[in-house]
Amino acid sequence: MGRALACLRLMSGTVGRTRVLVLLVLQAGVAVLEGAGLVLLVPVIQALGGGDRFSVPGLSVQLTLPRAFALVIAVVVLRGLGQWWAAVLAVDIRLATVDRLRLGLINDLYGSDWTYLAAQRRSEVIQSLTTNVERAQSAVAMVLRIFVSAFLIVATAAVGVLLAPVVGGLALVAVVVVMLLAARSTRGATALGQVMSARIAGFGAALSDSLGSARVMRAHGAERAWSELVAEEAARVREVRSNYVARSSMVSATLGVVGVVAVLGLILLGREIGLSLAELATLIVVATRLLATAQTLLISAQTFANDVPALESLVDFRAEILQHPELAGRTGAPAPITPRVERPGRRRAVGLVELHGLGVTYPGDEEPALAGIDLEIPNRGLVTVTGPSGSGKSTLLDVILGLLPPDEGELLVDGEPVADLAGWRRRIGYVPQQTVLVPGTVRQNLAWSMQPGTPLTDDRAWAALETAELADVVRALPGRLQAPLQELAELSGGEQQRLAIARALVRDPELLILDEATSALDRATESRILARLLDGNRAVLMVTHRALSEHPGTVLRLENGLSTGSD
Numbered sequence: 001m002g003r004a005l006a007c008l009r010l011m012s013g014t015v016g017r018t019r020v021l022v023l024l025v026l027q028a029g030v031a032v033l034e035g036a037g038l039v040l041l042v043p044v045i046q047a048l049g050g051g052d053r054f055s056v057p058g059l060s061v062q063l064t065l066p067r068a069f070a071l072v073i074a075v076v077v078l079r080g081l082g083q084w085w086a087a088v089l090a091v092d093i094r095l096a097t098v099d100r101l102r103l104g105l106i107n108d109l110y111g112s113d114w115t116y117l118a119a120q121r122r123s124e125v126i127q128s129l130t131t132n133v134e135r136a137q138s139a140v141a142m143v144l145r146i147f148v149s150a151f152l153i154v155a156t157a158a159v160g161v162l163l164a165p166v167v168g169g170l171a172l173v174a175v176v177v178v179m180l181l182a183a184r185s186t187r188g189a190t191a192l193g194q195v196m197s198a199r200i201a202g203f204g205a206a207l208s209d210s211l212g213s214a215r216v217m218r219a220h221g222a223e224r225a226w227s228e229l230v231a232e233e234a235a236r237v238r239e240v241r242s243n244y245v246a247r248s249s250m251v252s253a254t255l256g257v258v259g260v261v262a263v264l265g266l267i268l269l270g271r272e273i274g275l276s277l278a279e280l281a282t283l284i285v286v287a288t289r290l291l292a293t294a295q296t297l298l299i300s301a302q303t304f305a306n307d308v309p310a311l312e313s314l315v316d317f318r319a320e321i322l323q324h325p326e327l328a329g330r331t332g333a334p335a336p337i338t339p340r341v342e343r344p345g346r347r348r349a350v351g352l353v354e355l356h357g358l359g360v361t362y363p364g365d366e367e368p369a370l371a372g373i374d375l376e377i378p379n380r381g382l383v384t385v386t387g388p389s390g391s392g393k394s395t396l397l398d399v400i401l402g403l404l405p406p407d408e409g410e411l412l413v414d415g416e417p418v419a420d421l422a423g424w425r426r427r428i429g430y431v432p433q434q435t436v437l438v439p440g441t442v443r444q445n446l447a448w449s450m451q452p453g454t455p456l457t458d459d460r461a462w463a464a465l466e467t468a469e470l471a472d473v474v475r476a477l478p479g480r481l482q483a484p485l486q487e488l489a490e491l492s493g494g495e496q497q498r499l500a501i502a503r504a505l506v507r508d509p510e511l512l513i514l515d516e517a518t519s520a521l522d523r524a525t526e527s528r529i530l531a532r533l534l535d536g537n538r539a540v541l542m543v544t545h546r547a548l549s550e551h552p553g554t555v556l557r558l559e560n561g562l563s564t565g566s567d
């Protein structure tokens with residue numbers, strides 16, 4: 001019950017209390033009309049035996065046949081309209097609640113602290129935002145259905161009481177007792193739902209990890225090993241699913257048997273106390289309705305209990321994300337792009353970026369990943385960072401990108417600490433070693449990194465492609481800038497890297513960061529592209545394992561997080 005109310009509060013908080021209230025009132029109204037329809041069965045059944053005046057339980061008036069029928073039709077039409085409106089509103093509330101929860105969660109995740117974001121297992125997040133969302137929607141739908149059923153039970157039982165207070169009252173007590181007993185079974189359904197969430201996540205993660213490593217899988221002939229792993233995870237999901245179905249079907253079948261016995265008992269009781277045939281027939285309809293509604297309520301409660309862990313895990317995930325906001329300088333609203341101007345009042349002639357005594361130690365690590373690093377990146381020209389694997393190159397880039405706050409020392413931009421990280425990042429173009437292509441055209445793949453609200457002109461796109469030496473490749477594609485790039489398969493590794501460089505260039509960055517971003521290029525192509533990039537319009541910071549003797553600039557050598565010299 002607590003969970004159902006929490007779910008209702010979540011809906012109210014997302015789509016507004018008024019809409020939820022309107023829905024509940026509407027559903028209560030439909031239940032009342034349902035009850036009225038049942039009461040009107042009495043004169044209708046009486047009409048079977050002839051006569052022209054019929055009584056309605058609870059009303060002192062006698063109805064003629066046309067009036068009784070007109071009343072029945074009016075009630076049925078009103079009920080139908082109410083049901084239609086309630087159904088539309090319910091779907092709207094259900095979809096909006098879960099969708100806003102999901103989109104809010106994604107938004108918060110994108111804006112979360114880098115270390116937290118980077119530590120997320122991609123496949124699990126995707127799984128959580130797909131399967132869990134579906135189950136969360138089901139939980140919300142079931143909560144609404146529970147309320148509908150509860151209203152219907154009250155309305156139907158009220159009709160029973162109206163017809164024969166003792167019999168109707170007994171029927172209501174019987175339903176309440178059965179429901180209370182059945183409520184115990186929902187606890188087991190919640191526990192199974194939690195297990196199911198974990199197992200579905202495991203299955204999704206195995207599938208997504210296997211597809212993510214398809215090349216290695218094929219190269220190593222590991223298809224069988226992966227299929228076995230995926231099949232194992234699928235079997236674990238199957239096991240918990242069939243457990244749940246066996247359990248919930250048993251509860252519902254038991255209720256069916258108990259219900260039929262109770263209906264037969266009520267009929268005997270009705271006969272004993274001398275109810276008329278019409279009243280007795282209506283009582284049977286009332287009792288079977290009560291039984292059917294109680295069964296619907298029970299199944300809804302079971303499904304809700306089973307699916308609600310998915311909703312709770314989304315809510316918990318969002319709460320956890322909100323505990324990891326990106327700290328320094330992140331502003332909600334996009335900050336204005338800092339214009340590229342020389343500031344007259346600077347303390348001294350400074351470079352674009354300065355690192356002074358920079359130190360970073362990852363949580364849980366004893367040794368620092370970086371210590372005592374000094375570096376200046378001028379407004380124009382090349383800075384190269386080299387060093388063996390694990391020497392701290394990526395950590396250094398993360399600090400410059402404002403992803404990791406330094407534990408020691410400082411990062412200055414234009415001679416000042418960075419107050420607005422989002423604004424600083426707008427001045428950077430970043431090219432990672434692994435290119436990420438989005439499904440779409442060449443143009444869409446370039447425009448992806450443009451500042452929001454800035455359209456990508458053809459001239460800018462072609463200029464970036466020329467600099468990255470990819471213009472000829474794109475010209476040869478059918479549709480040129482409009483050519484679709486479904487998957488990475490259409491472009492070679494080196495072409496993908498060049499597309500990623502062009503993508504960073506369309507931003508017109510002041511600082512272009514290349515993180516081993518030319519590793520798939522031959523030396524001559526790499527050198528030519530670098531010469532174009534160093535055209536005096538920007539600073540280039542490059543992490544590389546190769547010496548770039550033909551391009552002058554600063555070189556920072558790292559080893560075990562320490563600078564072993566720069567020249």
Ligand SMILES: Nc1ncnc2c1ncn2[C@@H]1O[C@H](COP(=O)(O)OP(=O)(O)OP(=O)(O)O)[C@@H](O)[C@H]1O
Pocket residue numbers: 362363365369387388389390391392393394395396
């Ligand atoms: N998220 C992290 N948590 C804990 N330790 C980390 C984390 N990321 C990196 N490290 C550690 O920090 C050190 C520097 O790693 P970093 O990735 O910066 O090196 P790198 O020079 O970029 O290596 P490579 O050339 O292999 O990419 C390594 O010892 C690494 O194990």
